[in-house]
Amino acid sequence: MSILFEPTRIGNFEIKNRFIRSATYYALSDPDGFIGDASLDLMKNLAANDIGLIITGYAYVLKHGQSFPDMNGIDQDDHIIGFKRMTKAVHDLDGKIVMQIAHCGSASETAAAGEGKFLSVSPVQKWPDGARKPTEMTEADIEEIIDAFGQAARRVQEAGFDGVQIHGAHGYLGTQFLSPATNKRTDKWGGSLENRTRFLVEVTRAMKKQVDEDFPIMIKLGCRDYIAGDNGLTIEDGAEAAKILEKEGICHIEVSHGVVDKTYRKQLSDITSSEKEAFLVPDGKAVREKTTVPLSLVAGMRSLPVMEGIVKSGVSDHISICRPFIREPDLVKNWKNGSDKSADCISCRGCFNIDEVGNKAVYCRQLEILAKKHESA
Numbered sequence: 321m322s323i324l325f326e327p328t329r330i331g332n333f334e335i336k337n338r339f340i341r342s343a344t345y346y347a348l349s350d351p352d353g354f355i356g357d358a359s360l361d362l363m364k365n366l367a368a369n370d371i372g373l374i375i376t377g378y379a380y381v382l383k384h385g386q387s388f389p390d391m392n393g394i395d396q397d398d399h400i401i402g403f404k405r406m407t408k409a410v411h412d413l414d415g416k417i418v419m420q421i422a423h424c425g426s427a428s429e430t431a432a433a434g435e436g437k438f439l440s441v442s443p444v445q446k447w448p449d450g451a452r453k454p455t456e457m458t459e460a461d462i463e464e465i466i467d468a469f470g471q472a473a474r475r476v477q478e479a480g481f482d483g484v485q486i487h488g489a490h491g492y493l494g495t496q497f498l499s500p501a502t503n504k505r506t507d508k509w510g511g512s513l514e515n516r517t518r519f520l521v522e523v524t525r526a527m528k529k530q531v532d533e534d535f536p537i538m539i540k541l542g543c544r545d546y547i548a549g550d551n552g553l554t555i556e557d558g559a560e561a562a563k564i565l566e567k568e569g570i571c572h573i574e575v576s577h578g579v580v581d582k583t584y585r586k587q588l589s590d591i592t593s594s595e596k597e598a599f600l601v602p603d604g605k606a607v608r609e610k611t612t613v614p615l616s617l618v619a620g621m622r623s624l625p626v627m628e629g630i631v632k633s634g635v636s637d638h639i640s641i642c643r644p645f646i647r648e649p650d651l652v653k654n655w656k657n658g659s660d661k662s663a664d665c666i667s668c669r670g671c672f673n674i675d676e677v678g679n680k681a682v683y684c685r686q687l688e689i690l691a692k693k694h695e696s697a
Contacts, residue, residue, distance in 0.1 A: 324339065324628060324631060328638065330571060331483060336370065338372060340638050340640045341373065341374045342641060343375040343378055344377055344646070345378065346359070349390050350390070353379065359406065363406055367410045367414075369652060370656060375485055376406075378422040381468040384436060385425065386431060389430055394472045406479075407481055418538060426438075426444060427493075439457045440455070440496070441503050473530050476531075483571075484536070485538040486538070488539050489577060490542060491542075494541075495553075497520065524537060525568065541607075543555060543607055545577070546577055547580065553578050560610060576619065577619070590668070591620050597620045598626055601617065605635050614638065615638070617639065620667065622663045622665065624660055644663035
């Protein structure tokens with residue numbers, strides 16, 4: 321059997337194989353972050369298809385950290401009961417599930433469009449004309465957010481999740497503190513790498529105070545910025561930040577990217593050959609050299625030989641897959657049953673869609689196009 325189907329451990333729990341459903345936004349909550357049957361059905365379908373570990377789409381820890389109006393929420397105890405239904409449904413199918421929690425900082429589009437707090441790590445230099453501009457966080461604002469992560473972790477454990485993952489990537493608040501491109505502060509929260517990592521360190525400590533000692537705390541870490549110029553986070557600093565967070569008790573690191581620009585985003589699209597897959601392997605190697613905790617590599621995983629090679633090389637212990645599961649939630653089960661076909665997803669970026677009346681959904685646009693072609697044939 322392939323090494324990809326060996327059971328592995330993360331913190332205090334075992335997963336049945338090395339596949340992780342990486343967190344992705346799926347536009348199914350109500351405006352206050354409450355989940356319904358559609359969210360449960362999505363998680364049940366993933367669990368039924370033998371994915372080793374499911375990580376939910378991000379949930380905001382404070383209302384002013386909410387990115388989109390239909391983003392999951394975990395900012396109040398009333399959310400716990402709905403998520404208890406989710407964890408029970410997954411566990412009944414012999415699955416494991418972790419919640420990803422986040423504050424989106426200056427990327428909080430709901431806060432930008434509303435009233436009340438809309439915050440950034442540092443003063444934003446460039447902002448669209450007419451748009452609401454965020455204000456720089458005070459010490460009190462930072463402490464409020466740190467405490468909110470702690471309380472959110474408590475709720476995650478009470479809801480029955482197997483662990484919790486901090487979203488520290490993709491230009492959200494963890495990235496905004498870590499990256500010198502977005503963090504221009506001159507106090508203890510900015511400047512040196514130690515200071516820029518301080519926010520994620522304090523978030524981890526706040527969470528550990530609110531959960532059981534062995535409750536797994538994980539992180540999706542933007543280990544490198546992909547932007548023009550030389551003012552972004554380097555992989556050397558990103559790997560060092562990973563080392564710091566391991567010492568704080570982080571038990572699993574999902575290696576991802578931080579701030580990106582348009583040029584880099586092209587690398588995320590049109591993955592049509594094995595040569596275009598797994599483009600974060602060099603970053604994974606750098607993090608592996610600095611850490612001993614289990615790692616997961618995300619971005620562009622499509623074919624079994626590539627994924628097997630990554631695990632066998634020791635670069636990563638797990639394979640994180642996101643968009644391919646939108647198109648083919650049964651990928652892992654099919655591979656386990658002997659299929660060697662690569663994932664159909666080519667990262668066309670067509671899985672986030674808005675219909676004619678403005679409703680949003682996450683599904684595979686390629687499948688819709690193919691179905692229409694079939695109907696007209």
